Amino acid sequence: MHKINLVLYTSDQSYADYFSNYIRNPENGMRFSAKIYTDSEAFHKHIRNQKQHILLTDMQVTEEDGANFDMVIRLSEGQEMTQEEAGIFKYQPLKESLSQVMAIYFEANDKISTLMNKKQKEKVVSFYSGSAGSGKTLASLCLAKYLTQQGKRTFYLNLEQLHSTYLFFQEEKASSVEVFYYLKNNINKLVAKVESLKSTDSLTNIDYFSLPVLPEEMEHITGEEVELLIQALKDSQSYDYIIVDLDDSLHERNQAAMRVSDEVVWLLSSDQNSFARSQYKLNQSILDKHIDNNKLHFVLNKVGARPFAGFNNYNFSIEIHIPFHSHWLLENEQTKMLEDTIIGEKLFQSVAEEIDINMEVSLVEG
Numbered sequence: 304m305h306k307i308n309l310v311l312y313t314s315d316q317s318y319a320d321y322f323s324n325y326i327r328n329p330e331n332g333m334r335f336s337a338k339i340y341t342d343s344e345a346f347h348k349h350i351r352n353q354k355q356h357i358l359l360t361d362m363q364v365t366e367e368d369g370a371n372f373d374m375v376i377r378l379s380e381g382q383e384m385t386q387e388e389a390g391i392f393k394y395q396p397l398k399e400s401l402s403q404v405m406a407i408y409f410e411a412n413d414k415i416s417t418l419m420n421k422k423q424k425e426k427v428v429s430f431y432s433g434s435a436g437s438g439k440t441l442a443s444l445c446l447a448k449y450l451t452q453q454g455k456r457t458f459y460l461n462l463e464q465l466h467s468t469y470l471f472f473q474e475e476k477a478s479s480v481e482v483f484y485y486l487k488n489n490i491n492k493l494v495a496k497v498e499s500l501k502s503t504d505s506l507t508n509i510d511y512f513s514l515p516v517l518p519e520e521m522e523h524i525t526g527e528e529v530e531l532l533i534q535a536l537k538d539s540q541s542y543d544y545i546i547v548d549l550d551d552s553l554h555e556r557n558q559a560a561m562r563v564s565d566e567v568v569w570l571l572s573s574d575q576n577s578f579a580r581s582q583y584k585l586n587q588s589i590l591d592k593h594i595d596n597n598k599l600h601f602v603l604n605k606v607g608a609r610p611f612a613g614f615n616n617y618n619f620s621i622e623i624h625i626p627f628h629s630h631w632l633l634e635n636e637q638t639k640m641l642e643d644t645i646i647g648e649k650l651f652q653s654v655a656e657e658i659d660i661n662m663e664v665s666l667v668e669g
Contacts, residue, residue: 309404311339312346312360313378318393325397351615354601354622357408361393371620373597374408425537428654429547429564431557433581437572438604442625442650443548444471444509444640446568449647450655451508455543458501458536459511462529462560463550464521468511470636476502479512483520486528493535506641510542526559533563544655553584558591566598566654571619573605573627578617600654622653 311322319341326337338355340346343362350371358369361378369375377390389411391403430443443459450457461468479500485493502513536545547564549557561567571577584590601619605627625646631639 307336307405307408308354308356309337310346310350310355310358310360310372311337312341312358312362312364313339314341314362316341318361318378322397326401351618352603352621354620357404359404367618371618374411376404376407425540425542425545426566426655427533427537427545427547427564428566428568429549429560430568430570431549431561432551432570432572432577433584434572434577435551437551437570437577438625439570440467440471440548441636441639441643442568442570442602442604442646443546444507445643445647446650446655447509447544447546447647448507448640448643449651450544450546452647453651456541457509457544457546458542459509459546459548460533460536461511461514461548462521462524462556463548464518464552464554465516465550466514466521466548467636468514469516471640472502472504472509472511472513473637474505476513479514480517482512482514482532483517483524486524486532490528490531490535493532494538497535497539497541506637521556522554524556526555526562529556529559530563533560551580553589558594561594562591564598566600567594568600568602568650568654571601571603571621573603573607573611575611575613578614578619581619582617602650602653623649625649 311319313319319339322337323339338349340349347368350368353371355372356374358364358372358375359378360375361380364375374389377388378393379390380393389407391400391407393400428446430439432439440461440463447457447459459468479502481496482493482500485496500512501510503510533545533547536542547560549560569581571581599620600623601621602623602625603619603621604625606624607627628639634642
């Protein structure tokens, strides 16, 4: 299960000690993965390029610092807050404080209904990258493979203009090219045709469309058609997860897929080019305004011993670090996917696994 990452940032040492002592006590029931900072330098150093869920603070924080968190909750000493601010009263029993923090967080992120609803709907997870060569297709298929190993019915949908699915699924399969016909001319029959058009990889049990490389067809798919295709897969009621693999362009098919996805994994490669291109796309607001930034998950791939020079000049909310496997330089793509025991599980824990309110203590103070 997920841990909720909570950061307390305060200059009030006595409150920090009180908070620390409380959450260390296993008898208090509600447990977090918590970090406590009373030093501003340590706070700013350790939150950069890291994903955190909640910042609980009585300090002034910049918009840039706040962007590292899903939510900033202010500790109020009695003063009124603006409607835009989330906050709790500082001087109350910590059991009440932490209950209020969780309630605010889950309500704001629309997670209460998910936690209470035992029957989960289909979940759509898209993979995107700001630049080519990030390892996105391998990562998406590692997640798909892990999901099938957990007994989850999983469909892999590749929407890249130049896909490489055939490198991972090497069995000869009947072509699914008719999907384009139904998408363009008879969308009402597409749901009924999903079962007959799909292929299943015998090594991973992943379902997918076996398509030739058709760059012109992909170029002419509209955003509306992508939404209809994903909806048809959902309406088939055959899948728990739909994994959508996108290329690095800003074509409307990619933006539409991200718009209707529950989660979007944005893969960063461990080089300045990948960071710079991704930062440009985000800063220029050229992504569809209807793509919710709260569902973006930044994942750093091919991590070496040290980050590139200038790494700390960027500030992505990175959730996962995937190590570089030097021996994979000699392996083909299918072997990498089949060998993986790390990437799929890490991605599952970040974007696919349910959140558990009972969190394990992992306390860091600074």
